[in-house]
Amino acid sequence: MSDRIIGQVKRVNGPVIEVMGITDAHMFELVRVGQENLIGELIKLDSDCAVVQVYEDTSGIAPYAPVYGAGMQLSVELGPGMIGTIYDGIQRPLEAIREMSEIYIKRGITIPSLNREKKWHFIPSVKEGDNISGGTVLGTVQETENILHKILVPPLDKGILESVVPEGDYTVEDVIAVLRTDDSQTKDLFLMHKWPIRVQRPTQQRLPLDVPLITGQRVIDTLFPVAKGGTVAIPGGFGTGKTMTQQALAKWCDADLIVYIGCGERGNEITDVLTEFPKLIDPRSGRSLMERTILIANTSNMPVSAREASIYTGITMAEYFRDQGYDVAVMADSTSRWAEALRELSGRMEEMPAEEGFPAYLPTKIAEFYERAGSMETLNGDSGSVTIIGAVSPPAGDFSEPVTQHTKRFIRCFWGLDRNLANARHYPAISWIDSYSEYLEEMSSWWADQVGAEWLEDRTEIMGLLHKEVRLQQVVKLVGPDALPDTQRFILEVCTLFKNAFLQQNAYDKIDTFSIVEKQAKMLHIIVMYWKRGLQAIKNGTTLIKLRKIKVYQDIVKMKFTIPNENLSGLDKIEARLERSMDQMEALHA
């Protein structure tokens, strides 16, 4: 080990180690502990003592064990070879670890994050003498069929290009260009560069958030849409479908790249993604979903401090692809586990706790994380976005706990999961009462261009009905539905129809699992039409029973299953038939 010794272990308490005899260590330095070479990060300095959080199990570490410093911060390697890979919380490739240590993750394994042998076909796009700076595209590597990996100058470098290699095959360690900096130093550039995970990558400026991230999930796109570059929280107790929702989004949302962070969750869920994604076909590119996915897995039984690091590792990778001009979506499942990791480490450092044992800096940390999302103009003038979709697991499903409450302050879109809906197996169990989206207004012009101005009216109409229904249900609970006039009972009818035929979506049905926006808008319009015309008919003297018995009703209920995205003409037919039925009814009572 070429690293210098920076001190010796003084005290071991779980993943937190106190180090004495500190010489020249710096904050957040990457360190290795003991003969076992356990990876850690220096998180506190106090005269000649320091605190290190270790990312592996510390069993067997004893006082006086040497601590080595790596001279740099905990960083990730950014370059070709990340897509389709599964990493642990500190970017060690789990597949490669498996080859070395079989079924269990042994300690002290050092393995490069990016494959050192693999050659990539690099096509340069700059020439000698060019003025280059952070973010300049040196050239490209076709990493997968759909992702053209742009090789960027590291954000902080600047100068004149002294040389660049011709088109050809290179590994991530081959020098591909040499830069002469302003103070006449030369610097080698590679296909990859490193970036510290706790530092946001620089950009030129933030752009407005006015394009929705289309997820194909009707309750989300139609009722509570999120913008590309936006932030969402999905809180819900266990069994309400957080992971199912996250996975559905990872499968179907129209981002170019997905970074899926399994943070302190179940091992089998990661395995599920690993077995399912390669088989699923991205409806837009026609390629396997794995070709646009990076997985970070730090399951609940893996070391808790690496769980703390995993979300920073994920977001840094996402920012790197954003800098190449891509729209990236980050799924963090679950941010509560990350907050608990903070709490555990804070407790072991004997810091003063604030609410429920969480450290007082919890809100700051949450804000820092969500602020790394955004739609940005990148250093090279391109534009890209990072959308963060964070699951929150509130204890006992109680949204008043600190992590949910603080998260709500820093996000702009909230999809609250409802226990009662989940119990009735109504999925996605996103509550239409608790949830909200602040992006709606900014994005309404996009929707108007895409599906017509009616969309916003229809949405407003149906949201109004859903809120009225809550009040009516309270009345029904007291006096029964018979006490209500038909016009009000019809509201209940329409809401039930809307819930069954529109909001509820079957992730396992080939057609229903994903709806394009045009289908959503049409379906919504049909249901709103049934409501408006039906209400008129009731006022003219029709009965509820008759409205329910019109033949087209069953077709409306089943349209989500029967009308495929590729051919929406079936919806026009349903609309026409509905119109005719209503006309007939009107004629009867005229």
Add this chain to the structure above:
Amino acid sequence: MLEQENRHLLSGREYIGVNKIDGPLIFVSKTHPVGYRELIECVDADGKVRLGIVLESSTDAVVVQIFEGTAGLTLPNTRIRFSGRPLTISVSKDMLGRVFNGLGHPIDGGPPQRSDIELDVNGMAINPTARQYPRDFIQTGISVIDGMNTLIRGQKLPIFSGNGLPHNELAAQIARQAKIRGTDTEFAVVFAAMGVKHDVAQFFIRSFEESGVLENVALFLSLADDPSIERLITPRTALTLAEHLAFNEDMHVLVIMTDMTNYCESLREISTIRGEIPSRKGYPGYLYSDLAELYERSGMIKGHNGSITSLPILTMPNDDISHPIPDLSGYITEGQIVFEREMDGRGIYPPIAGLPSLSRLMKDGIGEGMTREDHPHLASQLFAAYSYVKDVRNLASVIGEEELTPLDHDYLEFGREFEQKFVSQRKDEERSIEQTLNLGWEVLKFLPVEELHRITEEEIEKFYGA
């Protein structure tokens, strides 16, 4: 540095006299550098040996936790011997059919356990890429489980129960009846009892005996009158054997752990004595990670034939599912089987609450080729209809049954039949999956066909109309 190199020579060194004893914790100062989580032996004045592990190690003092309690120890006459290695147990297939204490020492009067394979009881995290996604349906013969909360081989599915509810009976019935259809693989059962009463342990032993599977069961007992601290190591010992049987001996292992609530209480006890900052209800902040270390040890591994299916039992304090123990468990396990006291009161066995119970792995283990093609939709429809029954019952309790619409009456009828015919069964009754599904259709017939939103027309024709 010198001391670091000498560590191996120093291990085995013994210290006479300790500085402080507080509950199960002993503080020793001025030792050689001692490794975190190292195994120690503590010898009292009479020469009796107790085991413990290092909880914290520093240049000033070492904190040691004694598993068998500290009763009778004195400050000057207690000797502590450091072993230089973690707590291990020796494991082998011969352990089936025998009874051990929480540390893996035999208590059935038989010879001590000897084997070449010594494993660290703490285990290691399974690499997620090495896992095999579980999808083999286990038929338990219990309708409400097979039909609506299907158990899958390699799953961790806890029973959330309450005091006085028949969770032990259900666990024993599952252990007795569980089978993979079309194969005659038998389950080896690893049973870990933490702080349960003698009668409960006896009940399980008798039940295994009666069904003739006792030679396939290894029992680890840390009963209510054993030192509470031993409970912390009991499930780890049991799971270490289970891992050996599953991944080295290619066996299918069912692990029953009861009662997880007692385990968590012991964890809280230690945490409080150490003066750690508590989170909810005095439980330590790492309760989630600690439970995950246990639950996540179940599963299946690529390239290995064996599996660990675990069935932890926990009694919810005051029947409160939002209590930290069931709450955190529910976040880790792959579903939960929830008992309802009200159903038990009405004499329904098993008293499994339809709505909060859930099996997360069910979706990939049922349907055509695995159970029957109508299973997914039928289960979904039963859930939806039963959920509405609950609403109707609430409404009926306010406005009276007479005021309900005819449709709501149908639902009430359906609800009664569902509970009496489908859910309810005898403690020795074993139903095949076909029987279970047919029963499901039979009770659905109490509803008009228009109400079956979640079932396809073909299925209605084939199963409902018949």
